[in-house]
Amino acid sequence: MIRDKIIYMLTNHFGVSEEAAKKLKAAGIDNAPKMRTATVKQLKDAGLKQAEIDKVKGKK
Amino acid sequence: MSHLVSWLPPNIRTPIWAPGQMGVPGSDSHEGLRVSVEGNVYYVDPNYPGATTTADGTLPTNPLSTVAAALARCLPYHGDAIAVMGNNAWGNTYGYGRAADGSLLAISEEVIVTVPGVRIVGICPSGANGVVWTPASNGGTCITVRALDTLIEGFFFDEGAFAGCNAISAVWNGTTAWGDNLTVRNCVFSDTVDTGIQLDFSFYVNIYHCAFWDCDAYGIYNDPAANPAEFCDIHDNIFHDCALGAIKAQDMANSHIYRNSVYNGVAQSGAACTDLGFDFITGNDNQVFENYFSCALAVVFADFNSASPTDAWIHNMTMTGETITNP
Numbered sequence: 001m002i003r004d005k006i007i008y009m010l011t012n013h014f015g016v017s018e019e020a021a022k023k024l025k026a027a028g029i030d031n032a033p034k035m036r037t038a039t040v041k042q043l044k045d046a047g048l049k050q051a052e053i054d055k056v057k058g059k060k
Numbered sequence: 061m062s063h064l065v066s067w068l069p070p071n072i073r074t075p076i077w078a079p080g081q082m083g084v085p086g087s088d089s090h091e092g093l094r095v096s097v098e099g100n101v102y103y104v105d106p107n108y109p110g111a112t113t114t115a116d117g118t119l120p121t122n123p124l125s126t127v128a129a130a131l132a133r134c135l136p137y138h139g140d141a142i143a144v145m146g147n148n149a150w151g152n153t154y155g156y157g158r159a160a161d162g163s164l165l166a167i168s169e170e171v172i173v174t175v176p177g178v179r180i181v182g183i184c185p186s187g188a189n190g191v192v193w194t195p196a197s198n199g200g201t202c203i204t205v206r207a208l209d210t211l212i213e214g215f216f217f218d219e220g221a222f223a224g225c226n227a228i229s230a231v232w233n234g235t236t237a238w239g240d241n242l243t244v245r246n247c248v249f250s251d252t253v254d255t256g257i258q259l260d261f262s263f264y265v266n267i268y269h270c271a272f273w274d275c276d277a278y279g280i281y282n283d284p285a286a287n288p289a290e291f292c293d294i295h296d297n298i299f300h301d302c303a304l305g306a307i308k309a310q311d312m313a314n315s316h317i318y319r320n321s322v323y324n325g326v327a328q329s330g331a332a333c334t335d336l337g338f339d340f341i342t343g344n345d346n347q348v349f350e351n352y353f354s355c356a357l358a359v360v361f362a363d364f365n366s367a368s369p370t371d372a373w374i375h376n377m378t379m380t381g382e383t384i385t386n387p
Contacts (some may be wrong), residue, residue: 031234
């Protein structure tokens with residue numbers, strides 16, 4: 001695998017942009033369980049747009 | 061399933077093709093065609109007289125007594141293989157065979173594969189279902205894969221003398237150890253196994269020619285609270301009456317699942333059987349085709365299985381006809 005697997009998972013499974021995924025990873029939100037329990041504030045701080053936040057919250 | 065094991069690469073040194081061909085360096089090597097340049101075969105046979113964890117292990121007549129000891133000898137991408145000899149655990153634990161025939165010890169271990177590129181093969185010369193492997197504790201996991209490119213084949217997983225068994229677990233350790241590129245083939249998971257194969261953040265996993273017989277929990281499981289499995293190739297398996305689901309991998313993505321036989325008695329009866337077949341509901345982009353389900357087309361198929369909105373379920377068969385839509 002050439003790409004960063006965590007970045008890939010955050011973009012593919014949660015539908016966030018690559019730029020946001022990098023910020024999330026840097027903030028320690030680097031796996032699916034953490035994404036599922038992340039607060040809206042954490043997601044906003046990572047630069048996610050409201051539509052992306054809604055998508056994340058819609059994922060189990 | 062061990063009768064399906066093809067004992068060829070990575071280490072066989074085939075005879076040279078011919079006395080050598082002029083102008084083709086290496087064609088006359090006295091060692092023949094070598095698929096792997098440096099790899100070793102480590103033999104494991106706890107039933108062999110005098111087998112120890114400190115044996116040389118590279119001769120069938122001087123085998124190691126545990127798979128863990130063999131794994132400790134393997135080097136990353138060295139082309140190493142571990143050949144686990146057959147046993148007569150059937151005659152010991154189960155009483156089907158004859159104790160007098162000897163070789164009664166099953167492989168009873170819980171190993172963690174941390175070296176990438178290793179092949180672990182159960183060798184049975186007959187039509188056996190596989191080399192019997194049980195955990196070493198109640199509910200233990202026989203093989204945890206935390207290295208890339210592992211191949212496991214030719215084993216019959218069972219709880220043996222313990223209560224509960226998880227056979228194979230390819231689970232991310234949360235940092236840098238992944239169980240990607242795992243291949244599991246020609247294995248049998250008995251009716252005493254809880255979960256046959258568990259995945260977590262496992263990509264490029266191949267699972268084929270396996271039989272999951274009446275597993276007490278799942279045939280294949282990806283914890284919905286964990287990380288998704290992706291790019292999996294799952295085909296030509298039997299999932300028979302797995303109590304909580306044949307494949308429960310709700311976040312499964314970008315995978316192809318085909319030509320599997322899925323029987324469930326509850327589904328067959330027409331009763332409520334929610335997601336006891338395949339469950340990929342929160343995943344994406346899976347192609348699911350030519351599987352056979354023991355349920356009626358109307359109503360039950362959609363209860364038995366769950367697809368993600370971007371899945372493509374094509375030409376799957378039920379007791380009352382072919383399905384043409386996602387469940």
